[in-house]
Structures are given as structure tokens and as C-alpha cells.
Amino acid sequence: MRYLPKSPADREALLKAIGARSIDDLFAPIPAEYRLQRDLKVPRQMAESEIVDWYRERSRENGDGYATFLGAGAYYHYRPVIIDSLISRGEFLTAYTPYQAEISQGTLQSIFEFQTMICELTGMEVANASMYDGSTAAAEAVMMAVRLTGRRSVVIAHSLHPEYREVLATYAWHQGMPLSAAPFTSTGRIDLKALEESINSDTACVLIQSPNFFGTIEDVAAIADIAHKRGALLVVSIAEAVSLGIIEPPRQADIIAMEAQSFGVPLGFGGPYCGVIATREQFVRQMPGRLVGQTTDKTGKRGFVLTLATREQHIRREKATSNICTNQALVALMANIFMTIYGKVGLRELAKQNLAKAAYAAQQFGKHAKVLFPSAPRFNEFVVQTSEDPYAVNARLLGHKIVGGLPLKKFYPELGNAALWCCTEMTTRTSIDTAVAMVAEGERSVRAGKEPETQGVAR
């Protein structure tokens, strides 16, 4: 086996040194009746070339070469090539969690820079080293708010990513955290009056997303006022990190739970991604996850260490702020390098291109179908309502090697034939025009009273 650095003679020498007759001696502690006397039924050992071929085949079966209008918490942005050059260095790739600070300064300093840039972008005072993803970061942020306020219940915007809501429900299930929903209005924004009525003296926090699941930017200041007036905290989830380049960050929030996938992390069929929690300095001791702090060595030289570990499971065990241990360090490094590449000016220009593409697309779709929630500002996503089933539109579009917007029936049946479309800097005008033509074709056919031609509806 090519990964194992031993010859048969080496193995014999080791056994001899140990004083064992055969390798079986070393497995004697396992009761004989449980020892496996056969080969595992897994595929036979493969050559590297065979492995690469097998995966190339899987890659071809997986939408390779399709343009996409999908967003909804996972965004297709360009990844500058130096991200992979740098994270492929064995010193980053094959290092452990930086507990031994003297030989982990590379990882530690890069996390410190990551924390700094997340603070700059979110307007918060402290940020952690990462969480699993945006959904679990939101759930952990809510639990943090519960600890901070001593209150139990949570009000969640119905315009929060539906899968984030599901994760939160799972986490809340056994913790006695009652959850209630705050609806959205015809603007796509949260219903402020309903929100006000749903907050009571037991509400630990209000959790919203901005830009929300429909791409609409919430009036964070107004929501914060309502929450704070009743002693509740405001937690804001940000799923599309590139929005921070041109959208004012939710500075009025108490905790921000982010998904940094947009910052140079491949779509990768849903993961690994990079969650982050950012908050105010006064709340840092209730924050979950790892934190890197600056300090000095014996000679006064600047250095970095993992700090405030008394919050964490390996010290506090059942009294820890969270059970989180391994997080997303290498993915955070991707995000870190991405933020460094685009920086102060590039991130704004990148966000502006996203804004322009989505604005053009929404305007074009609007000529033939109904673009919902037109009055509030949005970033790079919007909802289009058609007369035709969006699955049918998408089936035709797939023939052009384009993946259409996400049909919303599963998550928001009340919106009817609606789909969530996303445009990034990667979306071409040609793709937009093709998609708009398909929608227009469907609308014409429906008006003419006949079904457009569809070759099997893919769901």
C-alpha cells in the first residue's frame, strides 16, 4: 500500500523489538468472537490513475459546464487562482489546530487577520475563528443570545433561509427554546408591526437575515429599535458575504452570524463552507468557537495564541458555551485570502457588478413576468412569479446548459409559481437573455392557452 512507509522486514523488526510473535498478538485485547475474519466488502485497492478516472466520470455526471442562476445560500463567484496555490501548501493543509503556538504562528496570524477583516466588514468589534457554516452559526448565535439575556424564546423572520430555520428548530428542540415566526409583507421585508407584537418579556432575540432569503435588504435599524426597546437582542444572519462590499452592514445588530462561502470558497455541492460569529466586545465571553489573540513572547516579540479557552469544551466540559471543537480553519483561510485580494476597493467593485447584473436581469424578467417585492432594495437575488410552473421553465432551460432559478414551492407554497433567481459577476448577459426568453415563451404559451413544449420536468 503506497501510503505506508514500511517494508515487510521493517514490520518484522518492529514486532521483534516489541517482543510479539505476530501482529495478531497486538490485537489479542479484542475478544476473539468480535475479530473480523474476512475482508471488508469495499472496492478493491485502486491505482491513482483509476481513482482520478472514477472521479472524472462523477464530475461529468454532475452538471459540469452548466451556467447557473442558483443562489439561496450558496453562491457562484470567481475564485482567484492564488487561493488554491496558497492553501495547498502542506504547512497550512496538513497542520493541526494551533494549540502549540510556537510552531503554529502561520495559522494563528492568518486567523488574527481573518478576525480583523470580518470586524471591518461587519462593523462588529470581535469575530471568532469560524463556525461550521452559516446555518449552525445562526443557531449558535441564538443560543448565545439566550445565555446573554437569561430569556428563553426566539422570534425568527420567515424570510430567513428555510434550511437555517430547520437547523435552528433542531438545535432548539430540547433546550426549551420556544420559536415563533415573524412574517414578511408585500415589500419582501419583515412585517414590523407583527414583529413588535411577537416580542415579549421572554424574547431573548430576534433573528433576521439581510439580504434576506429573497435578496431583499431589511430595514435593520428599525428592527433593532423594536427588539432593543423590549430588551431583546438582534441577531443578523448574512448568507451572501459579497453583499458587504456595497450594502451597509447591520451595525445595529448585537450578534452577526455569517456564511463566508462567497469569499473564495467553492460551491462544492454544499460544503465545506465557513460560518463566522461577530459581536460586541462586551459579549465575547459568551461567544462560542475559537478565538486568536495577540500577545508577546519572553523577549517582547509579537505573537498570537488561542485565547479565552475557558469558554470551550476541552476546559469547561458540560458547562462550555458550545461543544464545537474542529471548525473550518482551512476554509477560513480561503476567505481570508479572498478578502485580501479584493480588499477595500475590489470588494466594492465586485459587489457593484453583482448588483448591476441582478438589476438588469430583474428588469428584463419584469417585462414578461412578475418580479415580486419591487419596492425594497435588493442585492443579487430576486423572486420571479410566472404563470407557468418554474420546474417547466427550468426543464427547457436545462437543454441550453443553464440551471434556472430555485423554485420556491417547497419552501413558500404561498408564493405560487415563484422562483428565486441569483446573478453574480459570473452570470453573462447572454445567459440572462436566454433565461428571460424561456420565461417569455412560457408566458406567451400560457396566455395562448397551451402548454409549452417540455421534455420531462426535472425536479
Place this chain on the structure above:
Amino acid sequence: MKHMTRKATRHVNQNEGLIFEKSSAGKAAWKLPPLDVPEVDTAKLLGAAERKDLGNMPEVSEIEIIRHFTRLSTWNYAIDLGMYPLGSCTMKYNPRVNEVVARLDGLANGHPYQPEKISQGALRILKTLSDCLIEITGMDAITLQPAAGAHGELTGLLIVRAYHQAKGNPRKKVLIPDSAHGTNPATAAMVGYSVENLKSNPKGMVDVAALAAQMDEDVAALMLTNPNTLGVFEQEINKIAEIMHAKGGLLYMDGANMNALVGKVRPGDFGVDVMHLNLHKTFSTPHGGGGPGSGPVAVKQTLEPFLPKPVVITKPDGTLAFEYNRPMSVGRVRAFYGNFGMFVRALAYILANGPDGLRQTTEDAVLNTNYIRKGLDGIYDLPYSTPTMHEVVFSDKLQQKKGVKTGDIAKRLIDYGFHPYTVSFPLIVHGALMIEPTESESKEEMDLFIEAMKSIAEEVQEDPQMVLDAPHSTRVSRLDEVAAARKPVLRWKPAS
């Protein structure tokens, strides 16, 4: 240094500031293509929501970024540089083909919501990996959704709770041995269970009589690591499972130490009801400086209805699909389907090994550990003489007499060119040195390690202060962690 160390010498180490200290207005490492749609008036579109300024975000060029991170990287120790004997962390070789296949376009750019019709490649990977892991663990069903080991524990205990709930009583407590990882009790607390500690016997194993006495109908599960954190296989595992099952409890296995078992014995065969795996330990996905991990949870058939949703199913026409209609499910524990990129890598590792390679891997891991144990026994105190599998735990009892503790020996090991072992864990051994070489070490590398540890033991006798002041060869000397925690500086700020 008593002997000249053979593995490492000092090397030139570039100084490098923070990236913010290199920034100046007008430098750029990015270039966007021309916009193919009309420009927009951002003020008109966004109004008050428009952001005007990005604060202190850096402005640097591409070569500066390459040099910055390359220099930082040289300050890290890594498996690629040498042995990384962290106990319970399983720091094995991370094969490079794993990285290549994970970056193939269709896999790296696959959107989690793209139609299943054009997701068959990803679904096939999920299915094949699931089948392999079920076979390896001897369990009946699996979810790949949890993002890390601790997240797998959370999922596993949610399943335990849902199972008991479905029988009418969620129960109140979870039993956890005193040798367990800190994540175990932290997880139990998150699922609303109180934690009851279980004392180890003098051999370092579960005290079966104590377990029988403590087990009652309030106990939902026992969270057992097997082999445990001493590297000791729980020989009375059948009795342990019987005691749990007799009172309706479940046996949860923390699979952190699965590297001792793959291909040799299957948890499903020795009575485990639910367990998690760490793909970033046993199945070679890179640790990456602390993640991403992946923590699949495998269960017996009775627990299958409670798995998180969605699960992968095979449709009558042979294609694969996600199944969401699972009324008994504990729900979702993460958006989308889990850390897919890690599934690609773990499966590539399994394919590279095959059944013979997986078994040989386990045998080599156990062989290496026992070789190190033999080499250091007597030089360092071995608190438990019970046979060990994939890791061995010594104590600093002999060195303590000179005022040198496990943490000091660990720091001195750095000067010899090694990453330290796991320090002060498990908690049942005072001053623990926990060593796990994995299968990835050659005899030569282990001989260097043993030689280094012996040399340090001599140094402790002759010049303890030198060991207390270690490391001497690193870029920074011991860092002031107390100051870091007392007045936390968690971000860079411009000089005002």
C-alpha cells in the same frame, strides 16, 4: 542539547508583519472583466442601504499576498514536515490525489440545489461512501450531514433522545467515563441531558460493576470511546452493551479512535447502537489547521427513522435522489448535505486502500504505537500497563521530581524537530503524555522520536531549567497566554 538532534536544524525564518501593515491606497490584486450589462446608479438602487466605505480593508498586490502567506506558512509545523504524534487526533498522511479529485470542476462547482438529474455524480459519491462506512462500522444506516466530530456527537445524541421520546420517555442522564473527550459532556448538555461521570477501574477500563450499579431507567445512553483515550480496548464491551440494553439504554460510541479498528473489528458487531466517525482523523482528510472536519453518524436499524433529513435513496429506475419525507427525523443539523468536499477525499482514501490496505493501515498504526511504548517504557512512567492499541499514555511522574512537567517536555520536543504529543489529557492520568504515531511513520522517523524523548529525559536530570525554558529554536519563545486572556487583543487596529 544533550545530543545533536538529527532530525532538525534551525533555518532562516523571514520576518513578516500583518497584511494591514503592507497596505497602501491604489495597490490591487484583482481585476474584473468589463460589465456586459448597463452600469447602475447605486445611490438610486440602494438609498440609505448603500455602503460608502470599507474601513481598513487592505490594498495590496498579488506578489505581496503570495509572499505574505508563504512566509506565514513556514512558521507552521505540519505532517508534511514530520511526525505529529498528537494522541486522539490521528495526524496521518493526507494523500494529494484527494485534493486533486475534490477540485474537479463538476464536483467543486456543483450547486447543492441543482436538479438531481445533473447531480448523479455527487449523489453516487454520497452513496458509495455511505455504503463503505456502513460496512466498515458494521452498522445499518448512516448520515453524512454533521460537519465535524462534535457535531456528529450532537446528532447522535439527538437521535438517542428522539428514540427514547418515541417510546414515551426521553430519559434524563447520559453516562460518560472520566477518560472521555471534553466534547462528550458538552454535547450531552446541549441535548438537555445531565452528565453522570463513570469511574475507570485500575486497568483504565470501564468499571463494569460500577456501571451496573449506576445504570437505571433514567439513563438514555453511555458515551463510550473504544479504544478509550488510554488506547485501551474495552475488553468487557459485551458486558457493557448488555448492561445498557437490559435497562433500555443505548450504547453510543465516540469513533475518534476508529484508526485502531478499521478492518479488524466492527463496532456494530460488538453492541454499539450509534456512533460517529471523524473523516479528518481515520479517513485522511486534512486537518487544515483546525478544520474542516466531517462527522458522519452510523446507526443500527432501530434508529434509522430518526436520522437527519434528507437521506439518499435509490429510485426504481436506478437513479439516486434525496428523500425529505421523514416524519420521525430529528430534523436538519446543517444546511445542505454536509461537508461534501470531505466525502470526496475520504472515499478516495478508501479506494486507494481497498480492504487489504485498510487492514494493513490499522495493523501498522497499532504496531507503531507498541514500538514507541516499548522504546520509552521506563524512561517515562507508564501509569497503566494494560495493552495499548493505536495510542499510548505516559505520565511525567519521573520528571516532576525535577520540577519538569508534561507541557515542558512537549515544548522541548519542538527543538528536536517534532510536534508535541497531546499534553495533560486524558484527565485520569496526572501529567499525561499521550502519543499516537499513526501508520504514517517509518521506523526511521520513530527511532528519531524515541531518541529525542530519551535525550530530553536525560536533560531533565542534568539541566532541568533548559527544558523549562524551551523551545529555544522557534521564531517566538513561549508566549504569554495569561496576558492574552486578561486583556484580549482580538483584532488589529490602525495606530491612532
